[in-house]
Amino acid sequence: xxxxxxxxxxxxxxxxxxxxxxxxxxxxxxxxxxxxxxxxxxxxxxxxxxxxxxxxxxxxxxxxxxxxxxxxxxxxxxxxxxxxxxxxxxxxxxxxxxxxxxxxxxxxxxxxxxxxxxxxxxxxxxxxxxxxxxxxxxxxxxxxxxxxxxxxxxxxxxxxxxxxxxxxxxxxxxxxxxxxxxxxxxxxxxxxxxxxxxxxxxxxxxxxxxxxxxxxxxxxxxxxxxxxxxxxxxxxxxxxxxxxxxxxx
Amino acid sequence: xxxxxxxxxxxxxxxxxxxxxxxxxxxxxxxxxxxxxxxxxxxxxxxxxxxxxxxxxxxxxxxxxxxxxxxxxxxxxxxxxxxxxxxxxxxxxxxxxxxxxxxxxxxxxxxxxxxxxxxxxxxxxxxxxxxxxxxxxxxxxxxxxxxxxxxxxxxxxxxxxxxxxxxxxxxxxxxxxxxxxxxxxxxxxxxxxxxxxxxxxxxxxxxxxxxxxxxxxxxxxxxxxxxxxxxxxxxxxxxxxxxxxxxxxxxxxxxxxxxxxxxxxxxxxxxxxxxxxxxxxxxxxxxxxxxxxxxxxxx
Numbered sequence: 001x002x003x004x005x006x007x008x009x010x011x012x013x014x015x016x017x018x019x020x021x022x023x024x025x026x027x028x029x030x031x032x033x034x035x036x037x038x039x040x041x042x043x044x045x046x047x048x049x050x051x052x053x054x055x056x057x058x059x060x061x062x063x064x065x066x067x068x069x070x071x072x073x074x075x076x077x078x079x080x081x082x083x084x085x086x087x088x089x090x091x092x093x094x095x096x097x098x099x100x101x102x103x104x105x106x107x108x109x110x111x112x113x114x115x116x117x118x119x120x121x122x123x124x125x126x127x128x129x130x131x132x133x134x135x136x137x138x139x140x141x142x143x144x145x146x147x148x149x150x151x152x153x154x155x156x157x158x159x160x161x162x163x164x165x166x167x168x169x170x171x172x173x174x175x176x177x178x179x180x181x182x183x184x185x186x187x188x189x190x191x192x193x194x195x196x197x198x199x200x201x202x203x204x205x206x207x208x209x210x211x212x213x214x215x216x217x218x219x220x221x222x223x224x225x226x227x228x229x230x231x232x233x234x235x236x237x238x239x240x241x242x243x244x245x246x247x248x249x
Numbered sequence: 250x251x252x253x254x255x256x257x258x259x260x261x262x263x264x265x266x267x268x269x270x271x272x273x274x275x276x277x278x279x280x281x282x283x284x285x286x287x288x289x290x291x292x293x294x295x296x297x298x299x300x301x302x303x304x305x306x307x308x309x310x311x312x313x314x315x316x317x318x319x320x321x322x323x324x325x326x327x328x329x330x331x332x333x334x335x336x337x338x339x340x341x342x343x344x345x346x347x348x349x350x351x352x353x354x355x356x357x358x359x360x361x362x363x364x365x366x367x368x369x370x371x372x373x374x375x376x377x378x379x380x381x382x383x384x385x386x387x388x389x390x391x392x393x394x395x396x397x398x399x400x401x402x403x404x405x406x407x408x409x410x411x412x413x414x415x416x417x418x419x420x421x422x423x424x425x426x427x428x429x430x431x432x433x434x435x436x437x438x439x440x441x442x443x444x445x446x447x448x449x450x451x452x453x454x455x456x457x458x459x460x461x462x463x464x465x466x467x468x469x470x471x472x473x474x475x476x477x478x479x480x481x482x483x484x485x486x487x488x489x490x491x492x493x494x495x496x497x498x499x500x501x502x503x504x505x506x507x508x509x510x511x512x513x514x515x516x517x518x519x520x521x522x523x524x525x526x527x528x529x530x531x532x533x534x535x536x537x538x539x540x541x542x543x544x545x546x547x548x
Contacts (some may be wrong), residue, residue, distance in 0.1 A: 001352075001353060001356030001357065002356075003354075004352070004353065005353060021452070042469075075342075078340070078343075079339050079340050080339070080340060080341065080342055081307075082305075082335075082337050082339045083335075083337070083339065083341050083342075084309060085305075085306075086305050086307070086330055086335045086356070087357040088327045088328075088329075088330035088331040088352070089327060089330075089355055089357070090325075090326065090327060099349060127377060197334075242307070246302070246307065246308045246309070247302070247307040247308070248302075248304065248307075248339065249299055249301055249302045249307050249335075249337055249339065249408055
């Protein structure tokens, strides 16, 4: 029903996410074993993989932004609001249905990336340092930080589509907000240094910041938890706006 | 209040909706009996669609209440919408074809009937493989109506259902409303400014202008009560209280009365006036007379 519509709307984003990975796999299959991870370095696998995933993060950013712009706010802008919101559901159903589906999808994509990496290692399509392996916590934390990152982008975009009636304008403004916040983060970092994480935290939480150690970053759960609270706050704000919004009929 | 406690399918009391300084709906009190085909008629911008939006909880009233099947349209939105079908001229998902729309919509309704889908696809001849955005205006309205009917609603709310439709489609649509919906005891509430169509099918009429109710009555009542009475010469008699309008022209005087036409004709004749004719009025004439009175009262 509504989930099938969500999947239909999300297919393109998943395609965009998958294409680079498929191309990468194709390249590796043509030249198996040519790529050597951590060649001559003693960097931890967790550290290296976090870098790999942060590159995938660009794709997750796109997915978060795209899914955030495809929710009920988009449908209302497209003039489908009168139809959708006269179905026998509370308005909050649409917000949490959109969000639940999107987070599940982003989680699948983030974990799929890790397993994709493991698969190409397993198939010897890339080589790693002998004896190098991922700690079990890495399987949890690296994708989780990716989901939380994409979730923040999703929350900002989703709220923008709820606040701004015009679909394209909402998407453009959400990009402006993301860029403006990132700019402020870096400006603040120059002034406050390490304190920035408390006042202008970055979008991304790096769970394995130490190059030569598999140790987890201090307060990583706190940092992830704070961002999850921010995501929930953004979605509650979107729900608040939707429940008061007037719909054309 | 449960729905059993209410004999009204739709009820608004002192409903108010303001947009900045404009009163879109201004103290509107409607009573739509169950099983009626009720037409809310009025000019463009008179508040018809805003009223419907409040009934469907798409807009929140600034004051007053809107109840459907005895339930508050906002507080009991989900239960209300399980039993209400809605037809609009707004787009559905443009990229979906009929079959996909049926699958999408059916999941929302416990009483959804695929048999009714098949029936109305046949009756309306809807091209189900075509994307909604590629359908003609008439087929888009038919699609809306088919989706609404398949959910087997107790109340069907239609916002300007025949606007922009050709006479054949209009006829098809009105026929279904009368023969399939109202005959089963379901309530039809429709807004329109096509008075000839309304007159053809409605059994209750509410007239609205500038957000206020001018008149609400059964259609038969309106036809029986409103009379145009033409008297030769200038009648010396004062117009009755129920006179909507008196127009004097050289050779005759014309009265439009909303009640007690027969008594008035008797009184005129007893007073020696020659009544040339006393004729019933159609809905369009009644509407225009009500509007002109409203305008004069404002002046």
